[in-house]
Amino acid sequence: MTARTPAPPAPAPGPFGPAAFQLVLLRRMADFQPELAEDARRRLGASPAEQREANKRWQAMVRSPRARGALARYRSVLGPPESAGRRAIGDLECEALLWPVPLWPELRFEVLAAPDGAVWNEWLVRAPGARGPVLESPQDLLPWSATVDEVARAFAPARPLEGTAPTRWRLAFTAREQPYVAEFTYGLLQRVTPAEPAPRTP
Structure with missing residues (x-):
C-alpha cells in the first residue's frame, strides 16, 4: 500500500x-x-x-x-491618507482623513476622528472635485450610485433613522408626496423602498 x-x-x-x-x-x-x-x-x-x-x-x-484604536487600525490597513484636514461639526472640531478606494475611483473612504484619536464616523463619500449623480426623483436612486450626504441634499429635508447594524445608515424622505426609506452600507446607497405614509393627526 x-x-x-x-x-x-x-x-x-x-x-x-x-x-x-x-x-x-x-x-x-x-x-x-x-x-x-x-x-x-x-x-x-x-x-x-x-x-x-x-x-x-x-x-x-x-x-x-x-x-489599537480605530484610527490607528485604518492607518495600518490603508496606509497614509490621501488627504487630511480639520473640520468643524457644530461646536466640535475633528480631523477628516480620506483614502482612495480602487473599486470606486470617484469615492473616498472618510474617517472623522476626534482630537484624542477616537473615530466618530467612517464611511464612503464623493471624492473632492468628483461630479456626483443627478438625483431628481426616486428613480435616480440606483444601488451604489450615491452617498448619504448626496441623498440627504437632493431630497431635503431628509430625516436620519436608526441603522439596522453598525455599518448601516437609513434616511427617510418624501418625494412627490410618497415617503421613502433609503438604506446605505458604509455610506453607499444600497436600496430605496416606499414607506407607509405617517398617519394624519385629526
Whole structure:
C-alpha cells in the first residue's frame, strides 16, 4: 500500500491591506446587493474563500482586546491618507482623513476622528472635485450610485433613522408626496423602498 503524500500547507495570508479591506466592505454590501458585490469581488480577483478570510481577519482586529484604536487600525490597513484636514461639526472640531478606494475611483473612504484619536464616523463619500449623480426623483436612486450626504441634499429635508447594524445608515424622505426609506452600507446607497405614509393627526 502506497502512503499518501501529505498535502502542502496552505500559504500564510499576506498583509491585510486595501484589497482585503474592500472585500470587507463588499461582504456587508452583499446583504443588500449580492450580484453587484459578487461582480466587484471578481474584479478584485478574489475568491469567496479569500473574502471570508479577509472578513474573519478584520473582525479579529476589531474585537481583539489588544487592538489599537480605530484610527490607528485604518492607518495600518490603508496606509497614509490621501488627504487630511480639520473640520468643524457644530461646536466640535475633528480631523477628516480620506483614502482612495480602487473599486470606486470617484469615492473616498472618510474617517472623522476626534482630537484624542477616537473615530466618530467612517464611511464612503464623493471624492473632492468628483461630479456626483443627478438625483431628481426616486428613480435616480440606483444601488451604489450615491452617498448619504448626496441623498440627504437632493431630497431635503431628509430625516436620519436608526441603522439596522453598525455599518448601516437609513434616511427617510418624501418625494412627490410618497415617503421613502433609503438604506446605505458604509455610506453607499444600497436600496430605496416606499414607506407607509405617517398617519394624519385629526
